[in-house]
Amino acid sequence: MIAAAETQSHTPSDPTDAPLILALPKGRILKALGPVLERTGLFKDGSAIGEGTRSLRFPTLDPNVDVVRVRSFDVATFVAHGGAQIGVCGADVLMEFDYPDIYAPLDLGIGGCRISLAQPVGMGTHDTNAASSHIRVATKYPTITRRHFAAKGVNAEIVHLHGAMELAPTLDMASVIVDLVDTGSTLKANGLRETDVIAHVTSRLIVNRVALKTRPDAIRALIERFRNALQENAA
Numbered sequence: 671m672i673a674a675a676e677t678q679s680h681t682p683s684d685p686t687d688a689p690l691i692l693a694l695p696k697g698r699i700l701k702a703l704g705p706v707l708e709r710t711g712l713f714k715d716g717s718a719i720g721e722g723t724r725s726l727r728f729p730t731l732d733p734n735v736d737v738v739r740v741r742s743f744d745v746a747t748f749v750a751h752g753g754a755q756i757g758v759c760g761a762d763v764l765m766e767f768d769y770p771d772i773y774a775p776l777d778l779g780i781g782g783c784r785i786s787l788a789q790p791v792g793m794g795t796h797d798t799n800a801a802s803s804h805i806r807v808a809t810k811y812p813t814i815t816r817r818h819f820a821a822k823g824v825n826a827e828i829v830h831l832h833g834a835m836e837l838a839p840t841l842d843m844a845s846v847i848v849d850l851v852d853t854g855s856t857l858k859a860n861g862l863r864e865t866d867v868i869a870h871v872t873s874r875l876i877v878n879r880v881a882l883k884t885r886p887d888a889i890r891a892l893i894e895r896f897r898n899a900l901q902e903n904a905a
């Protein structure tokens with residue numbers, strides 16, 4: 671664990687003295703990110719950020735960086751809209767929102783999983799290439815799903831859920847689902863099988879492009895701290 675943060679010097683090119691805002695997701699990414707955050711020198715106990723409080727914004731060991739703790743699906747939106755200058759989220763979230771104002775300079779190599787198509791075990795493989803031109807799909811990822819099926823010439827009717835989409839086929843709400851898969855145990859426990867991997871996912875460090883132009887030194891220094899923390903991790 672790192673006891674004290676290095677002090678990040680403000681340079682004349684920084685137009686503001688306000689701390690940079692780093693948006694971090696709660697949940698499984700934060701858990702995996704904890705050791706990396708400790709090596710950046712920003713926190714003593716990175717995975718415990720915000721525990722035991724209802725506050726959502728926290729100082730770090732660096733007076734020039736504050737953290738906001740938000741839902742993982744919202745991190746990209748906080749960064750794209752400039753509420754936070756920098757953040758961490760899964761590539762699945764980046765793909766879904768596809769914000770042009772976001773630059774993703776670093777693959778953090780955590781939160782590994784895939785976004786996949788799955789269907790009930792007993793059902794024959796769906797011919798999404800030709801015969802069926804319409805399919806009903808339950809998912810938390812409407813944009814990724816529509817794009818995936820459109821590329822095959824299939825019109826996907828989306829049943830937009832925020833969790834437990836594995837239930838949708840057995841409850842006759844959709845014939846297939848698009849969701850995250852890691853070990854495959856959730857699919858198996860719900861009588862589904864993975865039929866197509868749409869994309870592999872890891873967590874990324876993301877940056878607001880405008881902020882990178884207006885506060886280049888502070889942001890580049892923070893990116894470097896994450897890069898070095900990852901290299902220490904690998905060593």
Ligand SMILES: Nc1ncnc2c1ncn2[C@@H]1O[C@H](COP(=O)(O)OP(=O)(O)OP(=O)(O)O)[C@@H](O)[C@H]1O
Binds near residue numbers: 742
């Ligand atoms: N089973 C998994 N294995 C590895 N990484 C995963 C897995 N499921 C999700 N992830 C990654 O972690 C991110 C957050 O997932 P998590 O389940 O912690 O949040 P959530 O509760 O679903 O999201 P939110 O906080 O927006 O409601 C996902 O966007 C993805 O990048």
Ligand SMILES: O=P(O)(O)OC[C@H]1O[C@H](OP(=O)(O)OP(=O)(O)O)[C@H](O)[C@@H]1O
Binds near residue numbers: 833849
């Ligand atoms: O292949 P597996 O290892 O079983 O992981 C896949 C599960 O993980 C995620 O859910 P999560 O645990 O985040 O629950 P939630 O969607 O209810 O938040 C995802 O939505 C799947 O349900």
